[in-house]
Amino acid sequence: MSAILEIVNLVKYYGTKSNITKALDGISFSVQQGEYIGVMGASGSGKTTLLNCISTIDMASSGQIVINGRDITAADRRSLARFRRESLGFVFQDFNLLDTLTSYENIALALSILKVPAPEIDVRVREIAHTLGISDVLEKYPYQMSGGQEQRVACARALVTKPSLVLADEPTGALDSRSATALLESFSQLVHQRQATILMVTHDAFAASHCDRILVIRDGRLFYQIVRGIDSRKQFFDRIIEVITRLGGDDEEVI
């Protein structure tokens, strides 16, 4: 397995010289292809900044982000846009579906902007919809669907382009536990079936327990790393809780 994402000494400062916030303070890690990575941390620990930097929506102050062997911190704006649509897939906490488009069109849009021919778009949209169990809601608008369905449509949109890396920002945050479980199981399935690589930021220990590996971030640094190994999901969950409790002990903040 090759490293799909390589973060080296990533730094991101906000603000002016007199009032600097160190959102990321020299963080380094790498992700292998087909890995299901969770990123945990308290509010303000730098999770979202990290995600924004990787997704090229935000720019790092220093350090390197290498995706598929390419340093994206050095790329210009236009090639970044191309990189985003070709190599990344996004899943957001609030789904971020276009409310004027049907599910089908939302998913197809990701392929349209890649200039995939129409017949192929149709095949791929139906295939991913089948995998995620949303074939029956393809002609519905976002407001006509449940949150769980919306999020699965959002996942379909992220995955239909077969991106090197799927970035998920609190994907279960707005879902009830049943929908969340269904979604997380879909993720696991995708990772195993399609060799997709997922980087998921989450607060939720339950959600995190579906991952292969958890990175815990604190104050912009990598604080701890939990590898699932051969543990069952339950055992892994307990270990995560343990770490969080420890983290909570050190820190006043409750996660």
Place this chain on the structure above:
Amino acid sequence: MKISKLALGNVRKSLRDYTVYFLTIAFGVCIFYVFNSIESQQVMMDVTPSQQVALRLLGSFMDVFSILISVVLCLLIIYANGFLIRRRKKEFGVYLLLGMEKGLISRILVLETVLVGLVGLVAGLILGVGMSQIMTIVTAQLLNSAISGYQFIFSASAVLKTALYFGLSFVLILIFNVITINRQRLINLLTDARKNERFKVLKPGRSLFLFGLATVALICAYILMLQGHLFNNHLVFAVIVALVVVGTFLFFFALAGLFLRLFQQRRAFYLRNLNSFVARQLSSKLNTTYVSMSFVCLMLALAIATLASGVGVAAVLSEEQQRNAPYDATISIERHEDDELVPYAALDVLQSLHFAGIDLESLAANWSVVPVFQSPFILLATGEGIREEAEDFEKTTGLGDATNTTGLGDATAPAGTDSQTANTSAVADHAPAADTSADTDHSSVAASAADDADTSAVDDADDPELLVEPQRLASGLIRISDFNQAMAQQGQKPLELGSGQFALHVDLPDRALEQNLLDYLRGTPSLSFAAGILRSEPALLRTEPIATIATRGTQVDIIVPDVYVRKADGSLPPVLKTLVNLTYGSQTVAPTKASNTDALLQDLFASLTVTSEDGTVVGFAVETKSDIVQVAYSAAMIVSYIALYLGMVFLITSAALLAITQLSETSDNISRYRLLRKLGVEARMLRGALFSQIALYFLAPLLLALAHATVGIMMLSQLTSSLKNIDIFSSSTVAAVVIIVLYGGYFLATYGGSRSILNREAINRRALN
């Protein structure tokens, strides 16, 4: 003080939403001021009294139209303001949540409104004062008068009027705003912004059906309009208006669905780039705004029709009036009693004038005299067409005595034609200047003719008027020799009558009348005169003016060979009026400058009267070419200014409506476009999507409005004679320029505004590095 700070901050913050609003107020104020201050522009020009009258007339027109305009602008401002308030509900909700009282929020809002209104008013006035300086040059050009020297033009009364009208609008808006806020509940304010919008698109079948219905309604309305039924009666008028309005509404209602289906059916196209996004955006927009879209379309149609036809009418008016003045001056000799022409015995004009001490030769290089005799026939326009009818002189009361039984001619029994042919030489003739040697001879002959005329009875042949039904077309008899003389003087080809033929002459017929007359002639009508029967044919309709006269009615004259203008006893019938057409020349004794000859003529004839041989006292009326031309320019100015005023305001109003509804939604769109950017859409493609979205949004109502307006203009040009000769091309060029500048300007402002909002995010992001 804190409130004012908050209000000021709010205005500054929502400047994006306010820009178009603010610009529209400023434009409205500017136009309002400019058109209401036209009267004061004359300080810079050399205006004649008649132009002064025209400017005053324009001023009073502007007073009337300004009321309409201010109502339109007021409604626009209220709508736009309401739109902005609705978009800010959440902000007000937060204020309330923080414990601010409604009264205080109202006060913030009042302050904001006053602030925007005041700045808009002042900016508009400054712009208006500047514009009115330029307008003066245009006015001078339109009036064909010279700028006497630059002078700063400022109309305090126009400023006051503008301030008053717009002040009132803002008071209305204030009340409206306060009511809106006071009626709101906190829960609504907070949740309204995030209300689920429904994007229900009509089923394809249904939208196709409705679209078909709309098309049928519009086509029916168009056909009815083009067939000239619009002004037939109130019911038809109402039906046509209803068809257009309903058709337009249905059109936009169904358009969203149809448009989308059309796109989706071309799968490959729909799924290319951001096309599906653009189509969806547009159809959802149409879906939610089809009502205002229809209003915009109807208003645009009005604006385009007003602009194009107004400018066209103005051009035609001045052209038409110039055509109405083929001679430098025309002296009409006629007698009026209670606004009706009283016939008098034919007289020898030159002789009469000579007795009055006026020598035409000293006044003009060339002239012609055209007596219009009382005709034994009148033409009646009925529903089925035109027919002739013997004039019933008995019916009318008049000065006539028993001799009127000798009649002018008998429609049923023509007789004694031969005996009268010998008298043709005695017909009063006139002397063209070229024929000066024969002048005295002519005069004597003419004098004898006048003697003859003496014996004829004078009847009160009433001035043809519109009777209830059928319509009476004025008809007099003109001798062909007189007519051809008048034609020769203006360089027109002579009328050639075959033997036994008569011709018809009408000044400035409208299309319907001309058609009716042609139909009448096609029926080879025959008229029985004392001297015999005359027939005619369609080729014998002449429409050149035979006098310089400002106003023309539906006067139809019958042109006959000279001998037919005889009564059974061989005498000349009475004359309705006599036209003396003058062409000034350089060799005349009188001052060579036309305007001075004009003045001289007016002086000479103002109080002159002549007693005809039957004792009727007749007066003189002088109309000069320069007067008519001046009036034409003034009329053209009035029409084009009113058209511009109304057209521009309608145009601005509709464009502003579109711009405001589009811009205020950009805040919603921001999240959509942000998401697209995250998904990796390039900036160029985003801009393209935004552009096509806004362009189509602006284009849709414009296209339908163009169709409406085209049909409207075609209908107008059919209905009114003055529009018959409209130069569609040049008038629509002016209209197109105004539309492109104003509508295009609003489109660009909207696109620029939306784009800057999208760009701002990108810039913010870059600024962080």
